[in-house]
Amino acid sequence: MDERQFFIEKPEQRQSNYQCPRCRRANDYQVRWVRRTKKSQVPSGASERDRKLFDKVRDHLFRIDDDLTCKTCGKRFEIPSHQALVFLEELEGLPKDDE
Numbered sequence: 316m317d318e319r320q321f322f323i324e325k326p327e328q329r330q331s332n333y334q335c336p337r338c339r340r341a342n343d344y345q346v347r348w349v350r351r352t353k354k355s356q357v358p359s360g361a362s363e364r365d366r367k368l369f370d371k372v373r374d375h376l377f378r379i380d381d382d383l384t385c386k387t388c389g390k391r392f393e394i395p396s397h398q399a400l401v402f403l404e405e406l407e408g409l410p411k412d413d414e
Contacts, residue, residue: 316365320358321372322351326379335385335392342386346394347379350403374403 327348334341357369378399382391 316358316361318368318372319351321354321369323354325350325352327376329376333383333392333394335388335390337390337392338385338388340385340387344383344386346383348376349379350374350376352403376401376403376406 327350328345329348330343331346332341332343352374353369353372357366361369378394380394381396382393384391
């Protein structure tokens with residue numbers, strides 16, 4: 316069974332501040348993410364191995380965008396990849412985007 320069947324996927328955009336490596340200017344950018352929320356129960360047709368895997372999976376965000384275009388110089392640059400996947404429990408306690 317594919318792991319994606321354990322989740323409800325919802326696209327979202329989050330604002331982040333990045334510095335262009337060429338012109339060295341920092342700007343805020345809208346970055347696309349997919350929020351994966353664990354379903355309330357195991358999908359039908361799951362084997363015993365799938366049930367064990369379902370118990371271990373956690374809610375998370377993963378980043379879709381890998382590149383951004385600088386708002387100042389217009390050159391494309393790569394988003395640092397150290398944060399391409401974020402577990403939602405790590406976001407708790409951080410300020411929300413609405414605030």
